[in-house]
Amino acid sequence: MEVSKLLQKAKKGDDEAFYELMQIHKIRLLKVSYSYLRNEADALEALQEVTFRAYRSIKKVKEPEYFSTWLIRIMLNYCHDQSRRKKRIADTDLLDSLAETIDHSQSIEIQEALQKIDSRCREVIILKYYHDLRIKDIAEILERPESTIKTWLYKGLKALRNQMEDRSGLNV
Structure with missing residues (x-):
């Protein structure tokens, strides 16, 4: 199914549609989180936290074509928070x-x-x-x-x- 249709359904509370959206973006989000956190366990935790944050605020997405950008922005914000908290430097994969x-x-x-x-x-x-x-x-x-x-x-x-x-x- 097309991302914009899945997004519309997810914004209306369809958990299956949200799950499909996250499956589509899961690998890219993991790559981003791993490149910053430098640890597989931390990257998986980041994906879990970003999934929660995205689920909680899915209704804020205005344009379907920016959904991927929106998710990556959430991931980057989370990774930056973790880096500051643990005084890590972003990874250079x-x-x-x-x-x-x-x-x-x-x-x-x-x-x-x-x-x-x-x-x-x-x-x-x-x-x-x-x-x-x-x-x-x-x-x-x-x-x-x-x-x-x-x-x-x-x-x-x-x-x-x-x-x-x-x-x-x-x-x-």
Whole structure:
């Protein structure tokens, strides 16, 4: 069934429709939560909490085409809360996709370099390259203009490149 029809049913209290919506988005939400929380158990707990929060406030979704963005925003907010609470730094699983041909030690260097860049830039890089989100989608999720997202992406990639060059002379 189409997401917009499922959303309409879920907003009217249809639990089955809500369950189907969550099944459609479950994998993407788990990937987002795991990339931030760096722990499978924490990622599953995040999915459970986000499911509860989404269920509780499903009626707030105005446009069906933004349902996915709305869910990701809830997940990001939850992950940020957890990171602040536990003083964690967002994960950089992006590196696995960026560095398939780079050996393990270089991958660790990239992860460490990514941890040292500005958190806003790191978040945009993760959303763009690991989660394959478009600039427009990232802008909606982070509630910022597209131009700001592009700036953060540019600055983040430049900072990551500089970190890598400083660390090992690797040209990224």
